[in-house]
Amino acid sequence: MMTKRAAVATAASLIFSTLLVKTNANATTAAQAPAGPYVRWAELEISPAKLAEFREASRDIAAPTLQEPGVVAFHSAAEKGNPTQVRVLEVYADAAAYGTHLQSPHFQRFAQASQPVLVARRVYDTVPILLGAKPGITSPAPHVRVAELEIHANQLDAYKAAVRQEIEDSIAVEPGVLAIYSVALKDQPTHLRFFEIYADEAAYRAHIVSPHFKKYVETTQSMIAARKLFEMDSPVLGIKNAH
Structure with a gap:
């Protein structure tokens, strides 16, 4: 999943912004979804x-989407x-x-333009x-990775605890780790998706030899039933300066 970049900013300049969310409610519509x-x-x-x-x-669509008050982050990559x-x-x-975004003029234009492609x-x-x-993504050459994991059902809670700790440590202590998003598919909770953004490839390479990542690998290797790892290209990345 990750890496570290050698020497980028002082510790004082590192801003850690993490959202920890646990919910089982239906999130299909605004009326049904929890706050x-x-x-x-x-895909x-x-x-x-x-x-x-x-x-x-x-x-x-990226710039006007990020201007929406309710949009926190908007990323894509191939x-x-x-x-x-x-x-x-x-x-x-x-x-x-999300409902407001769907009604926006820029989304309507995107939907029309993308449908034929x-x-x-x-x-x-x-x-x-x-x-x-971290707030903002300013790297001129970001390195993006995607991971698709399936976790053994009886190990799911233990895996989540381990990966939360690994993400928290990576964001907090590694200047080159810009973002790691971890989610579970709502209808397939053992199927996880990760979208990871590093300052550059060197940051990724450093990350995967970091002590906290090695600990994560050792702790979770028996919990993972299947994995697919992808290096991504042509990223369009956008994140607000604060969550």
Whole structure:
């Protein structure tokens, strides 16, 4: 999952911002959803002939989306070497904020522009495990990773505890770890998704040799039933200066 960057900022300049959310309620609509962060995960397949159009539409929607009061973070990236496969992570203050986003003019334009370029689209409601991020993403060459894990059901609580601690430590002590978002698919709670942002590849490489990451690997290796790890490319990243 992660790494560390050698020497970037002083400890005083590191700002730790983490959301710890545990909820089992239905989050499909604003009326049903509990208060708190509302996170959507999307897996998109783009027509190879339409990649340029999709990337332009994604860039166009990013800035106005972040201007919405209820939007916390909005990230997308494509699999490296397989650019038609795109992951999107959207974090809203609550489900009502997501509903407001859907009605916005910029989303309506994006929906219209992206419809002809999509081959397949899978969107999931999620239950956040831990959303950890430093305010703002200013790196000129961010390194993005996505992980898809399946956890043994009888080990799920223990795994969540271990990964929360690992994320907290990584955000707090590693200057090059910019964000690690961990969520479970709402209808498949043993299926977890991670969207990880590092200052650069060196930060990632340093992270995976850090003591807290090594401890996480040793603690959880028997808890993980299956995993897929992806290096990502062409990221469009946006996060508010504070949660």
